[in-house]
Amino acid sequence: MRTGQGHCRRHGGDFGPCTCAMGRLPRLVEPTLLLLLAKGDGKHGYQLLEEANELVVTDSEIDTGIVYRTLRALEANGMVTSEWSPGTRGPERRCYHITPSGRSHLSDWAVTLGRLSERTTALAKAVKRATSEGSES
DSSP states (O other): OOOTTTTTTTTTTSSSOOGGGGGGOOOHHHHHHHHHHSSHHHHEEHHHHHHHHHOOSSSSOOOHHHHHHHHHHHHHHHHHEEEEEEOOOSEEEEEEEHHHHHHHHHHHHHHHHHHHHHHHHHHHHHHHHHHHHHHHH
8 A cells, every 4th residue: 555755554645754664764675675686686677665564664665666766776786686586476586686785785784784773772761751751740
């Protein structure tokens, strides 16, 4: 189910942009795609999109265009390579493969995501404390 920009799967745009879609939060597409390729090389873009949408950290789906733009940028930077391969049904598809440089970059992402996780947890606790204190007044 596609939803409007800033709208999550749960609310479907009925109430305007919602915080659960986290529209301003990066969807971490780059590390997600690198992870998927590291786990199983030789995937085409649509397959990566479907698998990435199962890993999203928000309640909104990843836009198809963002996946392909990210793959092109990763390829331009030597993180992935691609080649055309015959489609099982229909036209040829571009299959992507992670490079050693891409694996190294994914390791860097692991450090970054670890820091982000710690900081996000601390922020969530602070917000919870602040809202709990505010509701007792």
